[in-house]
Amino acid sequence: MKIxxxxxxxxxxxxxYVYDFDYMKEKYNRLKSAFEGSKSLxxxxxKANSNLSVINLxxxxxxxxxxxxxxxxxRALLAGVKPYKIIFSGxxxxxxxxxxxxxAKILMINVESEAELKRVEAVAKELExxxxxxxxxxxxxxxxxxxxxxxxxxxxxxxVDIDMAKRMYIYAKNSPNLDPVGIHxxxxxxxxxxxxxxxxxxxVADLVRSLRAIDIDIRFFDVGGGLGVRYDNEELxxxxxxxxxxxxxxxxxxxxxxxxxxxxxxANGGYLVTKVLYEKKxxxxxxxxxxxxxNDLLRPSLYNASHQIEVITKSTGPxxxxxxxxxxxxxxxxxxxxxxxxxxxxxxxxxxxSAGAYGFTMSSNYNTxxxxxxxxxxxxxxxxxxxxxxxxxxxxxxxxxLKDR
Ligand code: LLP
Numbered sequence: 104m105k106i107x108x109x110x111x112x113x114x115x116x117x118x119x120y121v122y123d124f125d126y127m128k129e130k131y132n133r134l135k136s137a138f139e140g141s142k143s144l145x146x147x148x149x150k151a152n153s154n155l156s157v158i159n160l161x162x163x164x165x166x167x168x169x170x171x172x173x174x175x176x177x178r179a180l181l182a183g184v185k186p187y188k189i190i191f192s193g194x195x196x197x198x199x200x201x202x203x204x205x206x207a208k209i210l211m212i213n214v215e216s217e218a219e220l221k222r223v224e225a226v227a228k229e230l231e232x233x234x235x236x237x238x239x240x241x242x243x244x245x246x247x248x249x250x251x252x253x254x255x256x257x258x259x260x261x262x263v264d265i266d267m268a269k270r271m272y273i274y275a276k277n278s279p280n281l282d283p284v285g286i287h288x289x290x291x292x293x294x295x296x297x298x299x300x301x302x303x304x305x306x307v308a309d310l311v312r313s314l315r316a317i318d319i320d321i322r323f324f325d326v327g328g329g330l331g332v333r334y335d336n337e338e339l340x341x342x343x344x345x346x347x348x349x350x351x352x353x354x355x356x357x358x359x360x361x362x363x364x365x366x367x368x369x370a371n372g373g374y375l376v377t378k379v380l381y382e383k384k385x386x387x388x389x390x391x392x393x394x395x396x397x398n399d400l401l402r403p404s405l406y407n408a409s410h411q412i413e414v415i416t417k418s419t420g421p422x423x424x425x426x427x428x429x430x431x432x433x434x435x436x437x438x439x440x441x442x443x444x445x446x447x448x449x450x451x452x453x454x455x456x457s458a459g460a461y462g463f464t465m466s467s468n469y470n471t472x473x474x475x476x477x478x479x480x481x482x483x484x485x486x487x488x489x490x491x492x493x494x495x496x497x498x499x500x501x502x503x504x505l506k507d508r
Contacts, residue, residue, distance in 0.1 A: 151365030158182035212450035237285025244290030289327025373459020396429025
């Protein structure tokens with residue numbers, strides 16, 4: 104839908120996250136329909152954008168949730184996701200988290216090591232239940248993405264190798280407290296090439312076949328998330344091709360395909376709206392200083408990610424290159440570098456695009472900056488879905504260490 108950013112900035116202030124729910128719905132439906140004819144379950148990766156309203160939007164469409172902490176599991180439940188559609192992944196889960204996940208009767212716990220398998224077993228034994236698990240296989244495939252978000256190589260901390268996975272499945276099958284129902288891989292994020300996913304799917308499907316041969320009946324084939332989006336002019340993976348590759352890999356196997364997309368569903372449906380404070384020049388270098396900073400959107404600083412920019416201004420002067428920077432006391436605090444901008448005045452707006460994934464969720468209170476407000480727009484209507492933080496909330500959990508108490 105057409106969003107009036109100026110109006111929203113006036114009403115809710117800046118920096119402000121704005122989400123286009125119509126766009127997010129469309130993405131969900133497009134992916135879901137690519138898998139038509141197969142049993143499939145989309146488990147939205149809550150980490151990408153965990154606002155309750157965003158999770159609820161996908162829950163309304165029938166989505167499950169992929170969570171990496173018990174906090175995310177609780178969010179998903181609170182937002183209306185059905186427990187039997189929730190997956191709990193991650194390399195390190197505490198006993199308390201495992202216990203709560205089992206008590207919530209979620210679909211499955213994704214196990215990432217032998218040690219963790221034993222912990223899940225012990226906790227399940229204590230609760231006298233059988234824990235549904237899947238094992239995350241690290242297929243040692245190069246996903247060809249930024250090294251920080253590549254996860255399927257043996258040098259990455261994620262998952263276990265094929266042989267170890269097999270041993271763990273056999274162990275689980277023989278345990279009265281473990282029920283191995285799924286298999287999982289996730290080779291990285293912001294993937295723009297299908298080949299590595301195909302390769303990983305084939306490797307993991309072969310493992311499923313060899314497990315079936317020894318009577319271990321895997322039902323859920325979890326291909327993780329990772330579908331890339333267009334920030335600039337990246338190549339994209341076609342949803343239908345993606346579905347075809349996975350279907351081909353599991354040919355002849357009766358499996359429910361589980362997906363854990365995060366970025367794909369939300370990135371391009373989100374905008375960070377920020378206000379220009381003023382400009383400055385250090386010799387020839389032009390800086391536009393805005394009221395959003397790396398604490399609001401960390402991706403440019405952390406991954407050198409580039410997000411497209413749109414400017415809302417009345418000025419029409421000549422364009423020149425500038426860095427858009429925030430007020431934080433770090434040289435790494437930038438939102439865009441060397442972008443062509445007209446002369447800008449205090450109060451002009453800059454819209455940072457593709458900010459719906461890993462934007463707000465990676466924001467912090469660094470420099471004692473309150474986190475931004477969030478607004479969602481759906482079918483012509485925009486609403487506040489998270490109010491701006493206030494100073495009092497930032498210090499609410501702190502106690503003065505008074506010596507002469
Ligand atoms: N499943 C698992 C097990 C994951 O680790 C992730 C992301 C996903 C699903 C969702 O991946 P997606 O579909 O969003 O690519 N902060 C980084 C991205 C980190 C991704 C971490 N894991 C960024 O801003 O690019």
